[in-house]
Amino acid sequence: MADDNKIYPEVGAALLKARKEAGLTQDQLAERSGVSRITIARIEQAHINPSFRTLEALAHGMDRTLTISFDRR
DSSP states (O other): OOOTTOOOHHHHHHHHHHHHHTTOOHHHHHHHHSOOHHHHHHHHTTSSOOOHHHHHHHHHHTTOOOOOOOOOO
16 A cells, blocks of 8 residues: 655656756746745655646646656666
8 A cells, every 4th residue: 555645756856857957947937837936846855745737837837748657667
């Protein structure tokens, strides 16, 4: 059974990498995506897990598409 409280730092790391590649600050991404800068920071620092809707908004704010993969370990 999955741990509902588990934080996934890989999501935050991927967001940080994509944001930097897009050349955006947290404030700029917040403005473009409609997601607060505080939420972006908390995701990047692995303090919270974002919802799918939040990830879609962030991807759109960086002019990217959201891709989810079920890769083998």
